[in-house]
Amino acid sequence: MLNRREFLAGVGGAAGLAFLRPYERLLLATPRFGADPFTLGVASGDPTPTGVVLWTRLAPDPLNGGGMDPHAVEVRWTIFADEAGKRVVRQGTAQATPEMGHSVHVEAEGLESAHTYWYRFECGGVQSPLGRTRTAPAANAHPESLKFAFASCQNWPNGYYTAYRHMAERDLDVVFHLGDYIYEGNIPKVNARTQELSDAVRLEPKDLERYRLRYALYKMDPDLRAAHLTAPFVVTWDDHEVDNNYADAHDEKGMTPEEFLKRRAAAYQAYYEHQPLRRAQMVHGPDLQLYRRLRYGDLAEFSVLDTRQYRSPQAHGDKAGPHDAETNDPARVLMGAKQEAWLKEGLKGSSARWNVIPNQVWMMQCANQNAKGEEVFSMDTWDGYTAERGRLMRFLEEAKVPNVVVLTGDSHKNLVGDLKADFDRPGSATVGVELAGTAISSGGGTPAANAKFEKRMEGQPHLKWFEGIQRGYVTCEVGRGDLHSDFWGVEDVKDPKSAVAKSASFVVENRVPGVKRA
Ligand code: FE
Ligand code: CA
Secondary structure, three states, X not given: OOOHHHHHHOOOOHHHHOOOOOOOOOEEOOOOOOOOOOOOOEEEEOOOOOOEXXXXXXXXXXXXXXXXXXXXXXXEEEEEOOOOOOOEEEEEEEEEOHHHOOEEEEEEOOOOOOOEEEEEEEEOOEEOOOEEEEOOOOOOOOOOEEEEEEEOOOOHHHOOOHHHHHHHOOOOOEEEEOOOOOOOOOOOOOOOOOOOOOHHHHOOOOOHHHHHHHHHHHHOOHHHHHHHHHOOEEEOOOOOOOOOOOEOOEOOOOOOHHHHHHHHHHHHHHHHHHOOOOHHHOOEOOEOOOXXXXXXXXXXXXXXXXXXXXXXXXXXXXXXXXXXXXXXXXXXXXXXXXXXXXXXXXXXXXXXXEEEEEOOOOOOOOOEEOOOOOEEEOOOOHHHOHHHHHHHHHHHHXXXXXXXXXXXXXXXXXXXXXXXXXXXXXXXXXXEEEEEOOOOOOOOOOHHHHHHHHHHHOOOOOEEEEEOOOEEEEEEEEEOOEEEXXXXXXXXXXXXXXXXXXXXXXXXXXXXXXXXXX
């Protein structure tokens, strides 16, 4: 008698399985691949003191539907104590199913806290590259230091992921991705990259199949794969994972909410399939619980936000406008009531020295002037949701939450500043700081725009530093006495061999309000 695995291993394709009982799931233990199935790399994510998520997606023909037959396959995973991949610590098997795009999400457990491990997948006799990951310190540990990076906005046709190549050479505990991991828009035929693309890959995705193609294109980038290979990622999203500036069930092109939620469900599923997320973040139709908390002993706690899924439509039809009754309407939300309560509860109960909030859009007030010289604000950032922001700022002041550091993406600009109990009163309490990092590759300002922005800062003393020309990312070294951040800039994002250099450094001292130039 053959056991189940030997039996299935001997079956070459779907045709041979007609005699299986209908409820017998078709699972191939030893599929045969005509090409490397690990073209999208491997990743790890969401570390705890005892475990980490391991991710891959089998795609031997990534830009052509993935290239997998429509049945489930068994994938072996192994965690090693050493870089040579000799000392096995844990191993097991997982299923890659066609329903989930042949992605694999393993929640490895039983690991030691604050430990570096290496891991690899194997399927059909093919081995994946060896990834490196690191668990979090024990809940009751008193870590002396933690080193992390954060990044956002990686519009593929706009340039190369040179910033990721630089990041991959660092020794990081963890990386936070703050959204715009993909961009959904049409990819112009002529762009900064030289790769030729089919229309299926190039044109704006609206269904699951096309979103998968868009992720496949991004994930194939060697520098992005290298960054994932070196450290666990904690990801959250912004708008472009689905559609530009969407808000909850509302898109900007006027689809009905019913239609748009179908598109959102496809986009959210593709997001889940391509990120190292836990089952707690499993997609359910158009819903995916992405806000969550991670702890690094008593040194740092990370409250990861989702400011897209539950937000009210932008005020003033999403055109820059004043702060008025509409932006101040307490019924309009950015996080939503449930997430807001969760955030406050967590911050109140936190015993961590540093309370870090990975976030999408600018939280600090940032006034601009329109052509008529009137003061206006972006309606897509926290400036469009001043009632909710006001509640949060007052809460931080009243609850005396120590050492709040908000990390932000979205704007494609570097902007560093203080969070104020009342942004219109410079003398009001400083309740936290915000480090907003520029894009990996998206957007990019001009010297003229830079000068204009610097002028804007003159009447806004809570804004400390602005730089809008460089692409790049940010690293933070968290100690018991201070949090030091370095802003890294890519000289020319269109040149894959471009140099990367430090453009500025900042420090926040323990229990001292405000951010300072280091
Ligand atoms: Fe962006
Ligand atoms: Ca954005």
